[in-house]
Structures are given as C-alpha cells and as structure tokens.
Amino acid sequence: MLRIDKLHKQIDGRAVLQGASFELRPGTITGLIGRNGTGKTTLMRLLTGIYDPDRGQVTLDGVDIHRQANVKRDIVFVPDAPTALEGYTLKQCGQLYGKIYPSFDRLYFEDIIGRFKLPLNKSVRSLSKGMKMLFSTALGLATRARVILLDEPTNGVDAVAKKQLLALIMESVTPESCILISSHMLSELDRIADSIILLRDGRTEEQWLLEELRMQVRKLQIVFNEGASMDWLSQNEVHVLQQIGRVYTVLLESDALYSSLMKQDMLLVDELALALEDWFSWKSGGDGDVA
Numbered sequence: 001m002l003r004i005d006k007l008h009k010q011i012d013g014r015a016v017l018q019g020a021s022f023e024l025r026p027g028t029i030t031g032l033i034g035r036n037g038t039g040k041t042t043l044m045r046l047l048t049g050i051y052d053p054d055r056g057q058v059t060l061d062g063v064d065i066h067r068q069a070n071v072k073r074d075i076v077f078v079p080d081a082p083t084a085l086e087g088y089t090l091k092q093c094g095q096l097y098g099k100i101y102p103s104f105d106r107l108y109f110e111d112i113i114g115r116f117k118l119p120l121n122k123s124v125r126s127l128s129k130g131m132k133m134l135f136s137t138a139l140g141l142a143t144r145a146r147v148i149l150l151d152e153p154t155n156g157v158d159a160v161a162k163k164q165l166l167a168l169i170m171e172s173v174t175p176e177s178c179i180l181i182s183s184h185m186l187s188e189l190d191r192i193a194d195s196i197i198l199l200r201d202g203r204t205e206e207q208w209l210l211e212e213l214r215m216q217v218r219k220l221q222i223v224f225n226e227g228a229s230m231d232w233l234s235q236n237e238v239h240v241l242q243q244i245g246r247v248y249t250v251l252l253e254s255d256a257l258y259s260s261l262m263k264q265d266m267l268l269v270d271e272l273a274l275a276l277e278d279w280f281s282w283k284s285g286g287d288g289d290v291a
C-alpha cells in the first residue's frame, strides 16, 4: 500500500534520513521508534508531502505522492501540536477538514469529540495540551484517510484518556487503511501495534512483526548454581538485561542457545513475558534508551 523506498533528506546541511525504507500494509498499525532527533517527524513530513525527499520515493499503490498532488488527500499527518488550527473552533476545524478530505466522517468526528467531552464551540487555542492532542487525533482519524500518521498522539494525555485514545486508534484502522504512530511510549505500542520500525542513524532497520518477535525472542530469568556460566552468557546472541547476584534476566533468540542453556548448572530457569522495551534495550546496544 504505502511504500517508502530509500528516502534521503538533509536539513540545514545535516543528513537526517539516509535511506529509510519500509512498507505500511492495509489493516495494520505500525510503531515508529527511535531516539530524540533521529528524524521521526521529518520522515512523517516526507510521507505527507510537506517535505520533498532529496532522493528516494514514497508511493501509494504505485503512485509517487510527490508527483501526484491529489494522492496526498489519502494521507493525513497529525502533528504533535495542532498549531495551525489554533484560531478555529473545534467545529470549524471539522468543517474545514470536511472540505479538504472527501471521506471526512463528520458524525464520527463529533462522536469522538463527545466521548472525550471536548468543547465543540470553543477555539483550539483554549484547550489544554492533552486536550489538543485528543482533538487533533480525533480530527485525523475522522478523515477516514487510507494512511494516517500520528506523531506522539498520547503526548500530554492523562492515563484515563490515553486508554480511550489507544482503543480509538485500534478501532479506527480498517481493512483498507493503515496507521503509523511515532512514539516514545513503548508499552503503548506493545499493546496496539502490529509491527515496529526502528529509525537509527537516518536508516530504518528491519520491520519487525510484534507477534513474530514475541515467538522468536525468549526472555528468561536464570538462577545459576554456584558461579554463573560466563562462557554461555558472553555469547553474542545472549543479551543480559539485568543481573542481581546469581539471578540473571536474559534475552535470547535461538533454540540452539536455549538447548545449550539447559546443559548449564542452574538452580532455576523461568520464562517471562517479553516487553517491547526489553527487546529495544537489546537492539539499542544495551542502554535501553533508544526510544
């Protein structure tokens, strides 16, 4: 559906994107993660056509979105602050979006606004930061566009509304549409995303399906008898998340490693549920802070 192919973009002489490639498939929610300043917002601006790429292509069903302006109506970007709409009332914003986006669903928009108890006749400026995020996400989702890009949608949103917002995002994806969410909240993506894209050094690495990841990567708590088996622990494919005395929490990817672990001198081994954050800590080189 939306295909991103070797995107390059320099901003102020700095290469922000250096070959980002991935795909967004219909009916899916994809999480975009990466450290501060890695270029997630820049990438979203490129996908919406706000920026042109220096090199590379973004195509929606084979049509280059930077060459065919009308395709952009199928792609909506919800920024992390709706500054452009500050002067309008919420209702006026709905009317405006209804004119821009042919599939804008006004009833759905007003339904969401009602669910979050947002004031339809007040200006966007008068809303709190969290309310602004709820409102702009509602506006974006109500376009019923085929591709919806959400930049940190839960930023500033309280715990109760966050739960509702995540449910809303999940309910909004249809078999014909897809949603890309940039977020530092890995536990939220863990709950709602189908796949994850990690942006690092301007490049996207492999796109991981969360379901497959949970099957492939084992998280184990091991208590060794006497001394820990350093030979086993120091293998490249074993990642030690935590060590407290003789208790190790590790991640490992291969069945062969699991079999060789079973031959070690252990008091206890226990399988734990893998969290996206654990895996991320591994892939970020162990500092656990990429997002």
Ligand SMILES: Nc1ncnc2c1ncn2[C@@H]1O[C@H](COP(=O)(O)OP(=O)(O)OP(=O)(O)O)[C@@H](O)[C@H]1O
Residues within 6 Å of the ligand: 011, 012, 016, 034, 035, 036, 037, 038, 039, 040, 041, 042, 043
């Ligand atoms: N308008 C701009 N002018 C100059 N530099 C910019 C501009 N926009 C972005 N940048 C730079 O481009 C890089 C990528 O910024 P971007 O906002 O895309 O990162 P991000 O991954 O979304 O960050 P965060 O997680 O902090 O929101 C940063 O180094 C940033 O300083």
